[in-house]
Amino acid sequence: MKTLADRKRALLQADREAALAEKRRQLRELGAHDLVRQLDDDSTSWRQSPWYKPGADPSGVFVDMVGEELRAAMADLGASAARLDSVRVVTTLDQAVSAQMTPFDDGSGLVIVADGIFGMCSSYCQYLALCADKRSHATSRPTAFWRLLRDLGKGEVFGYEDVLTALLRYHTAHQRALAVSMQLGVRLSPEGERYAAQLGHLAYRFVVGHEMAHHVLGHSHGPSAFAPGEHLPACSADDRRERDADRLAFQATRRASDRQSHSRWETMVMLERATMAALMAMMALHVAERTLFVHRGCTHPPAAVRTGWLLEQLKPGKQRSTRRLLRVPMKATEAATDLSEHARPFSWQALDPDLVFSPMPRSYLEAVGDLDALQCETEDFHVAWLERHATADTAWLGEGARLAAAGEPASALRRWGVDEETSHALCNPQRALTFFTLKEHITRSFNERGIAEPWLAPHALAAGMLIARRVQPRRAPLAQGPDGRPAQEPPAPNSSPG
Ligand SMILES: [Zn+2]
Known part of the structure; x- marks a missing residue:
């Protein structure tokens, strides 16, 4: 049976x-x-x-x-x-x-x-x-x-x-x-x-x-x-x-x-x-x-x-x-x-080729480093990034960024073109959410609104970071605290696997 x-x-x-x-x-x-x-x-x-x-x-x-x-x-x-x-x-x-x-x-x-x-x-x-x-x-x-x-x-x-x-x-x-x-x-x-x-x-x-x-x-x-x-x-x-x-x-x-x-x-x-x-x-x-x-x-x-x-x-x-x-x-x-501005992002150039190797082209490996560096920038940088790349037709890019930084992540997502229901679901701390899923929703909206490569990926990454920073719980440190134990993150009740 x-x-x-x-x-x-x-x-x-x-x-x-x-x-x-x-x-x-x-x-x-x-x-x-x-x-x-x-x-x-x-x-x-x-x-x-x-x-x-x-x-x-x-x-x-x-x-x-x-x-x-x-x-x-x-x-x-x-x-x-x-x-x-x-x-x-x-x-x-x-x-x-x-x-x-x-x-x-x-x-x-x-x-x-x-x-x-x-x-x-x-x-x-x-x-x-x-x-x-x-x-x-x-x-x-x-x-x-x-x-x-x-x-x-x-x-x-x-x-x-x-x-x-x-x-x-x-x-x-x-x-x-x-x-x-x-x-x-x-x-x-x-x-x-x-x-x-x-x-x-x-x-x-x-x-x-x-x-x-x-x-x-x-x-x-x-x-x-x-x-x-x-x-x-x-x-x-x-x-x-x-x-x-x-x-x-x-x-x-x-x-x-x-x-x-x-x-x-x-x-x-x-x-x-x-x-x-x-x-x-x-x-x-x-x-x-x-x-x-x-x-x-x-x-x-x-x-x-x-x-x-x-x-x-x-x-x-x-x-x-x-x-x-x-x-x-x-x-x-x-x-x-560490995804903060104090992080040391991945850098292919800094690695000793006698210790590590990759079948991927060098340009690709360097791009991974750029992407890691971009996600580790500050909130101000991500806002400025989207504002700087906004044109008369895409002013909504910067407007959404400012909303996210003002502590309104769901409104930011709406401004970027994500539908209302999805925006709220993505900001609900009781649901399991991967960073990739969040970024994918933003990528899709940006794409529908005419943002194309090579800007689509970095813009969606910056936007994803702006939202993630505002909706995620404080990270528990790995190192032991003064009381000998790291602080536990609060449990997420009624959560379901993503
Ligand atoms: Zn277990």
Whole structure:
């Protein structure tokens, strides 16, 4: 018998086919012919691989495998067989979802994880692999050795903060502006590649494990208007639930590694890696939730709080050394979520080509930097930008900007040509909204009113920032506050996934 979760999963898989076709079209339009060729090559080798199943794509098969590993691990840890049997896992290209568990009326549950989250986790893991590569290299080269000593002297076991920040900002700038998930490549040794892939697998296991844990632990909300038979995502502002889900996910991630290890040494190494991977996964979710959304329906607590919970499960000595390891990744995470005038926007020119690479043309990479820089300007700058570009025929551009800055975002949207109902919906803090969706509505109106490229994209971005700034709740800082805990954002009641 098919459960409601099975049915929803089948629908999402069908959407995925269409979304992949759309992604290829976008990439062709962006001139990323190398990347399209790479996708074609990937799908050819996928069809020849032993895991190939007609109608399935590699990420679907991978997520099924991760789901099975977790099911076995959670059964070992004493989870109810009935709960484990009724949970399904699926991936989506939809950027309006980060990771969530949706409970259904028939008792089944569906874990949905966006591809973008996997991409973000893998950026963190590639960064860790880069650091590991450089450390092993340092023992053979004097210059690298001195650099390592300098970093260690600063108490920073990992250096390359700027590289990690750039990897993350490249990713989020794409998701905000284009709703596509794009990554830079990191130059790794073959050993580093294997290390990064293994960490990525573990990080993904933690992300899926957290959502599965909500189902296994029986966390669900009351019925909602989201869709008949479906309830709100189980992630909530309830700290205790989140903490319990994190704890079970962490234990299951480590348990699954334990099952696959063949020696005590291997077990020790795998446990160490599973810990780092879980911490990277938390940071990836933190970045996605802080940058993709204007307001979020479903949310996880800030990474600093979750990191504290997770570290509590380690021995005191291990806690201290892990905290030290986290210093640079935490700083880069903070820098990646900064969209204020103090941010350091993505800059391809500033990156060391010996460390990162991209199949995209240079002009494209520089344009991503310009776009990131534009979104990090001040409110005054964005108003002045739209006023400066307004002509006698498009005076409404500047008028809307002034309305937004005066604290009337819905009127600003109306002035820019967005219909009344949509304008109000976009400004409703109780609805989940991604920055891209907001920007898309503005782009459409501007386009209908005769604004064309090359101005359409920057104008819509400036306008989107003016609205987002006025309708989004204050961002909780990643760093700990004076009371030792970051301030929590207020929960969004009656919110629904976007
Ligand atoms: Zn949760």
